[in-house]
Amino acid sequence: MERDPVSADTTAPVTTRLEDAELLAQVADGDEAALEAVYQRYGGACYRLARRIVGDAHLAEDVVQQVFLVLWQRSSYDPARGAVSTWLLTVTHHKAVDLLRRDKGRRQRLTGEQELLELEATGPGPADAAWAQLRAERTRDALRDLPPEQREVLLLAYYGGYTQSEIADITGLPLGTVKSRTFQAMRRLRGQLTGIADRQEGPSS
């Protein structure tokens, strides 16, 4: 089952899925045009995530370069595990957090959770703006529904780039409590959000 959090064209998801598979095969064969097509489709989501985590446009650009370099040189993407957008965002998150950890002076720019919960969803393009708006709003709803203490540790980890030990130091909580709160939050979001992303028919079907 294909699950895609940032499909660029959810009005034609089957076509998009096939195009993604074809593009990735072409990238594996060294086709630069295919790599550019993947970048045009998903680079924006990667860049904005990196930008939000590292807090600097140039560093975010470096992160995106690293992500697409991984894709170009030795992609470990496995289509059986999910959409390429999920893989790209996962790699982007890891690379951005790694950069933060190398430069701890940047840690102070943790994204405010209220900002995350209130931003307007614009989506990657007009064709799927409505679906992107719905998807983002439901993700925010799921975040809002979390108990504040669970949301805090989750956002410190994901957008702050902190390890669970560091979160324990910051919050003064025992490490075990940080782990269990993180797990409870993720398990709850898993129940609410993975079903959303299973949708492949798009808003018009």
Add this chain to the structure above:
Amino acid sequence: MTESSQAHETWEELAAGYALHALGADDERQFLDHLTGCPRCASALDDYELVGAQLGALAETETDELPSWNRIRGAIVEESPAEVVTLDQRRRTRSTRILAAAAAVVTVTAVGVAGWEATHGGGPASTPATTALTACHQQVGCRTIRLHAPDGKSPAAVIVNGDRAAVVSTSLTSPPARRTYVLWQMPRDGGPIPISEFRLTGRQTAFAPLSSPYADTTAFAISLEAADVTPSQPTQVLAIGTTT
């Protein structure tokens, strides 16, 4: 809840933390070792990574313009000066470590290979690999460095041509899911530095630039690492070969 499901919930807790890239080094290593043989955790991790991507997709709402393809392509497909600078900067930082780190690598090798041999064993020699080594031997200035596991077997070799190096695997099997191989260079005046990452085996990898001249290199090594995370030092070294 049964004892088994209670025990497994601990692994799923680690899966959630891993998807957030928030585990400490020990937890991460423990989880990856478990993950290799646990489809239940693999499925849970897929879901948790999807949750992470959903959180990440919220960042789509910022209005920054995507850098143009022409602006980033050089560092990806052409190995432009921009990429060289970035790698050099990382390498300069890492090369401040003393050579003692290289000695630590050798110590880790015995443990790493023992575990690796137990789970993977060795594969037959690959014809493309043999061909690549033969071609290097016939080329002036091209060097081959055999990498050896503690049992004396040579699962791979490094080809150095000028200021670039590639790996030729002769009996390396494909790495487990979510793992990758990393080639390390050990210069005389610093700690081990990652040169390239690869998953394909049985043939020659693409050439990657050395971090310092071959003449200043004491050894090369291959380690097994978590995929998609640039390691700062080798964690599970499988084979090592000296240049002299």
